[in-house]
Amino acid sequence: MKKLLTWWGERALLVLISVVVLFPISWMFLTAFKQPRDAYSTSLNFTPTLDNFVTVFSDPWNLGSMVMNSVIVAVVTVAIAVPCASLAAYSFSRFRVRGRKFLFFLILSTQFIPAVVIVLPFFLMFRSLGLLDTRLALIIVNLAIVTPFVIWMIKGFIDAIPTDSEEAAMIDGASRLRVIKDIVLPMAAPGILTSSIFCFILTWNEFLFALILSRRDAVTLPVGLVSFRTERGDLWELMSAAGVMITVPIFIMALLIQKHFTRGMTAGAVK
Amino acid sequence: MAEVRLVDIEKRYGSFVAVAKQSLTIENGEFLVLLGPSGCGKTTTMRMIAGLEEITAGDILIAGERVNDKPPKDRDIAMVFQNYGLYPHMTVGQNIEYPLKLRGVNKATRQQQVQDTAAKVELDALLGRRPSELSGGQRQRVALARAIVRTPKIFLMDEPLSNLDAKLRVTMRAELKHLHHELGVTTVYVTHDQMEAMTLASRVAVMREGRIVQLDTPRKIYAEPADLFVAGFIGSPSMNLVNGSVTAGRFRAEGIDVPVDLPDRDSVVLGIRPEELDIATDSSAPVAGKLYALELTGDSTLVTMRMGKTSVCARGPADFEAAINEPCYLTPKAGARFHLFDRNSGQRLDG
Incomplete structure (x- = not known):
């Protein structure tokens, strides 16, 4: 009897947690397919429509250009941050340079500063450089935000790789860069992939800097969401449709890569 | 090459x-x-x-x-x-x-x-x-x-x-x-x-x-x-090392009395390998003590005996048997070599 109770108790708790986590998401998905008049209704009985998606991609919302901005900013940021961070992480992990610990602390310490504190200096800086409302400005800012984090993450993965294989490769005739390319990167691939996704998600969801530094041309998806708060009130159905556009790519990416994750993680060490 | x-x-x-x-x-x-x-x-x-x-x-x-x-x-x-x-x-x-x-x-x-x-x-x-x-x-x-x-x-x-x-x-x-x-x-x-x-x-x-x-x-x-x-470090079981002194051409320690070619001096360590010791029955053998342990290794038996604080190990025949804590005697085999070291510096004394 007691066992049965625990069994049911566990299930009930799981259902409760799932509801709390999944309710807002499913509500967003539902609303995205509702007509404006159904948006505030709690009934599940409504006629689904794709109108909202059509609307958000046409004037005056033009979600298409925001998707483009978000994709470009996120992809370019990852493409620059991850290779640089990998090399930096390797150096921090392997080279015993004087002041190494301090330097590493310095890099991490950039993460201690609240974004709100530096957003204004960034604004002034980019204004004087004429870079306000450009993707370049957002890429630069995002690089500054994610690179330290990615260095720290990848360093953890590289630290876990035994140096034996690297030394073996050096003796077999490989230069340091060749060792990184042939041995370290393949072995650290799962970690680097994980870090890349984190980096992508961070950049994709970045809101504050994008809000302050963009006006019209470089607006990204999260900032675009705000524009659905109009004088006519909050356009929930459109906001939800745009929300789905933000969420879906991350979902798909996570699903695609999930397999690689586990396989990569376990294929690593050989003793 | x-x-x-x-x-x-x-x-x-x-x-x-x-x-x-x-x-x-x-x-x-x-x-x-x-x-x-x-x-x-x-x-x-x-x-x-x-x-x-x-x-x-x-x-x-x-x-x-x-x-x-x-x-x-x-x-x-x-x-x-x-x-x-x-x-x-x-x-x-x-x-x-x-x-x-x-x-x-x-x-x-x-x-x-x-x-x-x-x-x-x-x-x-x-x-x-x-x-x-x-x-x-x-x-x-x-x-x-x-x-x-x-x-x-x-x-x-x-x-x-x-x-x-x-x-x-x-x-x-x-x-x-x-x-x-x-x-x-x-x-x-x-x-x-x-x-x-x-x-x-x-x-x-x-x-x-x-x-x-x-x-x-x-x-x-x-x-x-x-x-x-x-x-x-070299040899298994390792060499027996016994602290003692040399007087009148003989190395003496508790239970041990063997002739050596060395002038009188204190603080000498005598080394002899287990495989260069034989088990003796004669109570006048140069190494005498009490049997401490017997370990059969297959082709031989390791015989460990104690005299006071020191113990000495010998490699005896596989079929050797005796009672623990009974008196036991060892004698160097013919041609066995004694190694002599200075106890303080650890250096070898004989050539």
Whole structure:
């Protein structure tokens, strides 16, 4: 009897947690397919429509250009941050340079500063450089935000790789860069992939800097969401449709890569 | 093939001396074993030859050429690591092929050499596997194959057998010895296992606290250990070492009285190997005490007896039996050698 109770108790708790986590998401998905008049209704009985998606991609919302901005900013940021961070992480992990610990602390310490504190200096800086409302400005800012984090993450993965294989490769005739390319990167691939996704998600969801530094041309998806708060009130159905556009790519990416994750993680060490 | 010369090399980490200033020449085609307990600097010495560790002072010459500033890849060496250092993301074949690939050998030749080498170490059936799918012994073979696939000037082996089980270790030892005989490449081998050192080496360098304390053939090191450390380290079971003094041409300690060729002095340590002692029945035998333990090893029995605080071990016949705590007598075999050391300095006293 007691066992049965625990069994049911566990299930009930799981259902409760799932509801709390999944309710807002499913509500967003539902609303995205509702007509404006159904948006505030709690009934599940409504006629689904794709109108909202059509609307958000046409004037005056033009979600298409925001998707483009978000994709470009996120992809370019990852493409620059991850290779640089990998090399930096390797150096921090392997080279015993004087002041190494301090330097590493310095890099991490950039993460201690609240974004709100530096957003204004960034604004002034980019204004004087004429870079306000450009993707370049957002890429630069995002690089500054994610690179330290990615260095720290990848360093953890590289630290876990035994140096034996690297030394073996050096003796077999490989230069340091060749060792990184042939041995370290393949072995650290799962970690680097994980870090890349984190980096992508961070950049994709970045809101504050994008809000302050963009006006019209470089607006990204999260900032675009705000524009659905109009004088006519909050356009929930459109906001939800745009929300789905933000969420879906991350979902798909996570699903695609999930397999690689586990396989990569376990294929690593050989003793 | 090449001669390796270490000239006044030294390795320090801050104020800690890992390898004290010393010189060592490894002859062309020699199998030199660096032997010592962990932390004695043997692996550091090898890593300095490999170029994986910078040297604090001195010169390293390989085939007469100074290689201090050369990266490992330009020293033309091959190394087998304790944990094998295989490339887990490559197949066995790719692992063996990698050094050839780095040296720009063309593909056809590479394939051929991989096949030949794999056959030599009986890996030909496993070329498509990943290291994670192999047993310890097989991984060891891959590491070995990767080292011998090209002919380097020197082989470096860092405790290559220490991760294998006892039986496999003996088999691999014989294979290594045969391989060295076949290839004739100068080999430096690091181990803490004195049995490996004795069986494999042309010469053994016994190291302690960053210093080579004796460099000689295994036979000589066994027969004439330079000091107390080497005496206690080489041989299994290890040499009996008894504290005492010499008066009127006789070494005396509790329960022991043997003639030695040494002027009178105190603080002498007498060493005698267990295999050079015989069990005696005569109570006038020079070594007398109480039987402490009997250990049958198969082909013989280890007889340990005690006299006061010291204990002495002898290798007796397999069928020897006696009661524990009963009086027991030992006598040196004909031609047995006594080793005499100074107790304070540890240095050998007789020649």
